[in-house]
Amino acid sequence: MSLVNGKAGPANGSPRGVAADQLRRHNLATVLEHLHLGGAATRSQLTAFSGLNRSTIADLIGELSDLGLVAEARGTTRSGPGRPSPVAQVVPEGAVVLAVEVSVDSMAVATVGLGGHVFNQIRIARSRGQFHPQTTVNDIAEMARPLLSALPAQYNLVGMGAAIVGIVRRHDGLVHLAPNLGWRELPLGEMLADTLDLNVPVHVANDADLGALGEHRRGGLGQVSHIVYIGAEVGIGCGLIIDGVPLLGSAGYAGEVGHMFVNPDGHECRCGATGCWETEAGEKALLGRVESLSAVSGLEAVDAVVKLAAGGDADTLQAISDTGHWLGVGISNIVNLFNPEVIVLGGLYHRLFEYLEHSVNEGASRALHASRKMVQIKESVVGQNATLVGASELALAELIDDPANAAN
Numbered sequence: 001m002s003l004v005n006g007k008a009g010p011a012n013g014s015p016r017g018v019a020a021d022q023l024r025r026h027n028l029a030t031v032l033e034h035l036h037l038g039g040a041a042t043r044s045q046l047t048a049f050s051g052l053n054r055s056t057i058a059d060l061i062g063e064l065s066d067l068g069l070v071a072e073a074r075g076t077t078r079s080g081p082g083r084p085s086p087v088a089q090v091v092p093e094g095a096v097v098l099a100v101e102v103s104v105d106s107m108a109v110a111t112v113g114l115g116g117h118v119f120n121q122i123r124i125a126r127s128r129g130q131f132h133p134q135t136t137v138n139d140i141a142e143m144a145r146p147l148l149s150a151l152p153a154q155y156n157l158v159g160m161g162a163a164i165v166g167i168v169r170r171h172d173g174l175v176h177l178a179p180n181l182g183w184r185e186l187p188l189g190e191m192l193a194d195t196l197d198l199n200v201p202v203h204v205a206n207d208a209d210l211g212a213l214g215e216h217r218r219g220g221l222g223q224v225s226h227i228v229y230i231g232a233e234v235g236i237g238c239g240l241i242i243d244g245v246p247l248l249g250s251a252g253y254a255g256e257v258g259h260m261f262v263n264p265d266g267h268e269c270r271c272g273a274t275g276c277w278e279t280e281a282g283e284k285a286l287l288g289r290v291e292s293l294s295a296v297s298g299l300e301a302v303d304a305v306v307k308l309a310a311g312g313d314a315d316t317l318q319a320i321s322d323t324g325h326w327l328g329v330g331i332s333n334i335v336n337l338f339n340p341e342v343i344v345l346g347g348l349y350h351r352l353f354e355y356l357e358h359s360v361n362e363g364a365s366r367a368l369h370a371s372r373k374m375v376q377i378k379e380s381v382v383g384q385n386a387t388l389v390g391a392s393e394l395a396l397a398e399l400i401d402d403p404a405n406a407a408n
């Protein structure tokens, strides 16, 4: 977002007034986003960052302060002559969202405020097969209630964001297909709004798309414009940020890479095809390669694999390495297709990163040299909560994009 100098002032309906109002709202958004992502800043730092003059910054901070979104404290450090510059910072309870993650093995709910401040968070394990839609929504409501009650008295709830392991239509939160939950054409956004009855906008999105958003906003990748997030639980999910903007497809269905063809001699996939990426690099493929785990599945089995790997079990390390190889083969296709700067491995791959990093890089060496040499394959920084963090950022975005409008 770029800034243009302009004095704050009320719109008066004339073309000049409308333009001045748009400029003021744009600048408000830019300053708030800077404080939300970058933390506290002095007026001097905001002036230097934005190129705006000191009095414009003072007006903007004053307005954000009147909206209850930013507070200013007297500065204690002195970088030059004169009085210390006051320090502006977001007020977390000035804009709070409810973030939700529905995965196969677990479900999480968090209350998150401006600045990414997590007031509270609950994650519960789920049994495979316990995915009845209304029961799931009721469980979310049950988990959310105590978290909302524990918020500071003056909190301002502005939205709800939900990350779902499935293909989601963004504009109304319809889950078109979530094969691992057994959901199809489910109006989840509507169900969450009706059951929780919070009277705030509800945003539902694919979990890997939100993993990418979480890493971009909170994983130290703010300056990186081309990011691919790859996560796995049962299936493989992929979230893309290209040119700094999420690449969602016309309805939000883009990035379904789990069924990308990688192995002509591979196994039959649940989709009916053979040699899909997730049959070689997904959780089931990994667990199938560790013979001693044949009796267990899901989170329990993944925990056991992590434990065996940490103990140096040779068969387990080989199974992880084989899985990493196929993960890398698929990544080489993604590198050729999107020419990303960073590929972030989340979910299952985050947990196993130290054991599969080498084989992933080996598998990814199939990519065209020019693209391969410029991409960094790294583990998730945000970690297990990347999609939950992404859900909170999605729900806060409307307010941050236009604080004056959204906060009124």
Ligand SMILES: [Zn+2]
Residues within 6 Å of the ligand: 258, 259, 269, 270, 271, 272, 273, 276
């Ligand atoms: Zn498939």
